[in-house]
Amino acid sequence: MKPEMYDIIDKLVELDAEYRQAQRDKYPDGVTFPGKSGNEMMKDLLSREKPAILEALDELAKDEIITVMALAWWGRGDGVAEPGATFSAVRAHAESIYGEGSVSYVFGMPLSKYLPAALERGHID
Structure with missing residues (x-):
């Protein structure tokens, strides 16, 4: 993994934590959109205000998004990233x-x- 990815990861972790806390504060009982699919719900939420975490993700290059996606799966540790992968x-x-x-x-x-x-799990080549 490129050394600059560690700075990107640090920033994304910070922005994501801030965004998630703000969402918990704003919607303590969660957000529901009756009759809408997950994609429709996401579009509805995103049409309101562009969060800093989304702006940061939008600024990443394709290669960086792919790495972040893979790291997230690696950190989750299931599916394609299950033990042994x-x-x-x-x-x-x-x-x-x-x-x-x-x-x-x-x-x-x-x-x-x-x-x-993902970083704690290690073995990131």
């Missing part, structure tokens, strides 16, 4: 599915939880 295989999978919705997908993940867990 290699980080390079997880990253290759992230690269293979990267597309138009990748930034929104990553935005929806608890990066302040998963990214530190």
